[in-house]
Amino acid sequence: MSQTRPLGAQISHMLKDRGVDVIFGIPGVHNQEMYRGIEEAGITHVLARHEQGAGFMADGYARATGKPGVAYVITGPGLCNIMTPMGQAYSDSVPMLVISSCLDETAATKGQLHQMKDQRAAAETVCDWSEEARTAEAAYALIDRALMEFEAKRPRPKHIQVPIGVLQATAPEYASEAETEPYRTKGDAAAEVVMAHLQDAQSPLFVFGGGVQTGLAPAVAEAAGAATFTTFAARGLMVGHSLNFGASLARPSSAEVLAQADVVIAIGTELAEVDLWRKDLGHNGTLIRIDIDPVVLSDNQRADICIQARADDVLTSLVDMLEGHTPKTRWNAKDIAAQRAYWRAEVDAERPGLIPVCDSLRDAVPTDTMIYSDMTQLAYTAKEVWDMDGPGHWHHPTGFGTLGYATPAAIGGAVARKGKPTMAIIGDYGFHYTMQELGVAVELSLPIPIILWDNGKLGEIEDSMIRAQIAPNAVIAHNPDFCKLAEAFGAYAAAPKSLTEMQEAVRAAFNADGPTLIYLTPDISTPD
Template sequence: MAADQETRPLGAQISHMLKDRGVDVIFGIPGVHNQEMYRGIEEAGISHVLARHEQGAGFMADGYARATRRPGVAYVITGPGLCNIMTPMGQAYSDSVPMLVISSCLDETAARRGQLHQMKDQRAAAETVCDWSEEARTAQAAYTLIDRAFEEFRAPQRKGPKSISVPIAALEASAPPAPKARGNHAGHLVGAEEDAGVISAALKKARRPLFVFGGGVTEASHAMTVLRQSGAAAFTTFAGRGIVAPDYPLFFGSYLSRPGSLAEIARADLVIAMGTELAEVDLWRAHLGHESLMIRVDLDPEVLSDAQNADVRLRQDADAVLRSLAEATSDWRGESDWTAQDVAAARGKWRGEVDTEYPGILPIADALRACLPTDTMIYSDMTQFAYAATETWDMDRPGHWHHPYGFGTLGYALPAAIGGAVARRGQPTLAIMGDYGFHYTMAELGVAVELGLSLPIILWDNGKLGAIEASMVGAQIAPNAVIARNPDFIKLAEAFGARAVQPASLPKMQDAVRGAFDAEGPTLIYLTPDLAA
């Protein structure tokens, strides 16, 4: 019997099946309950990254998925392992990141109490933070659910995490091999040319057309062609940065959350929102602010039917529509009533507001941006440094700055950057985090050392939960519980085996960052507000 046709424990067969579906890396932590899943990993030819905590494993899978646009896969144990990875699953669900979490589970819980890792309903718990959660009690069920997950990852729909729990006895039982992967039958949405015709007809009548691009748009070239040919102005959401070229004169930037953006949006006589939820975390207000005709293009029917009340709703892949729209507007002259001077004035005002709200950060962010290699992929955490940078830092390509926008979890950046660096060996990857967020997942620094990742880690230490303090003051609450005792971060990083440096000037910071990309292992670059003094 051929090796790939051998009967094996189901836990081993699952790894072989994942390899056949294109999985080359699994993030996770083994335990006595899920050890059968580890039997087949090396035999299948899959690399495994040992996280220090299941939360870290989940964020690594998330970071890997964002870097590759392929699903990130994690293995975790029953009960606490599944609970620990639920925060990353919630982040992936919020940001439409494809992730597959496979966990062990107890064989029976209704009539027995006091079992190791027991919880009341593991499947239902996971379901609260993912697309779907199912329990596979047989080998056939496991194979069917895994193929369902991968079919949905390929399909023209919003991506998100899936959870599959497999009872311990099933993992240990002998099982036939999984069926071979079938061809990609996910198909695509039809009618992109017709939908582009609807938009081009509206654009022809408009004098102040305005596009809003979100993370659902991935092909910048077609978006830029449409903008230049139509003379439209544009905003991007934070997730959509990089779709519009920074030097496009009618680009308002990613300043949608600035109150002043309302006036500019209200001036538009046509708004076309593509691949964006226009969510609270995009706008920080309930309504975009348009008073004109709005056209929405999105894969998710829930988005199309939201409270923004779009006049025209097109369930379609935004990139496909933009490709067709670029052809439909190929002979246009790019004229509109927007002016580069007005756009530049608005951007300058909004940048000034950010500089006032986050004093001292923008000069450091500007210096950091200037020293990064082309194609650097950035993962940031919930920290004031990132809040300021995501508004003011224009990206020159899409999909290269990843931030926990929706769920808003702390501790994201370091493990997510590790996942991204694993996916992008030889290409520059950077992590940005604050001092408090680093506490959440600092143990994963050991993984970066273990893997020898050339990963610069920007640690912004303002000695407090700065954004929370500011919010409390704004609400007339005496700041409370916003300061935690920090360790000596330099010594801590060195104890893990990482390089660490505290640059005394912006040029020295730039030298440290450049050197970190060439180092054999991660480098913690410790920054404080004094650097901008």
């Protein structure tokens, strides 16, 4: 027998029916109807301290699970506050569903609480689409559309707003979820095109991006005798592959390496500015692009062959087609190892003292740790030199490049992965943006080590100003005593003076009954 409820309650019940277990958000007078059904539906709600934090938590949850992160926010300022996380999720292809209330009408009445000129249009600037549901049926249809598109298209955030009066009104029950087959593309046809070019290739090269989720990539590269690069988003994908150049596409001389390939297959990657930091890939041979997003395929990378397909479907087909293939590769593992060592030396010269910190930190982190990093020099270094044990375990606000991401995103990841290790790496300035979310980690007793790198300034911006021959200006701000601040929230804190002490603090933090802020300064890289 169907059950009628206010639409606000029905939405939570529908989300639970569709597999949503956690919602991040903040209740207010304009969206309280959405909170009527959360507990009854059996959904866990995580109360953020700011809507920006709620959005980053939903992002972190989505990256950890592959499921959409869902957030409830209020009209007006609540929606504005979550727009930065929506922009980050859009840039990094993260499935996020933001549901907000909205005023019943705005044209004839002015001066209302939380009023915006056009809330829906504002949200649309940072997400895939933003729609208003003026009936219960429309709300149900838009929720199902969003969930379907997360599977069938490049996953990007969606926003649905519902007028307050519609949320309050009694609504019929939503339809049960229909059983559907998992979304697939024609991987066989795409793989045949790739295979035709691999048959006679003597220096094939794959560039794997974050759109590759399957663990088949190493087997494909090995069978093809191909060298590989990964983007930052795909780090850890090529464990054990001796012909892997690593996540070094942003090194200028990587273009010289790519120029040696007679065929380059870029799969599941935008090859964006933040991947390359140059206008084009630098290839001379045939470039084949494979991506689910046609916009990516129509960019200015001069691809010879563009194939719209899901990366994993193509790799699944290629594994079978490559069986029995005898590669004619010219790539040499020793040469590749030497090239990687050269790039590591470049990183060390550019950011002296940071590699030893990264190496020591890596040695102290348990296997299967999921790491969320922020816009800070320690993370920039780690992304180039820290070899991951597996894919999908390092998340960084790469495209939009927002500060304050790491702490709340790690909270979302820890909520998603109960009992599994999660860590945040953040800079002193970025920590200011979302420091209040430390209270959420304490409230939930999450054992997250938060590595806070304090160089006393906006170091990356200062370096950039100096390179541009600008006298450094506005790059130093007064910081609090971060350890005392953490303790005031009820968190643990440590300020190790050596790399050995840092490792001990990190290991203890993973076994604590709450978050631990681990305060590091550049002095930590001085030998014990």
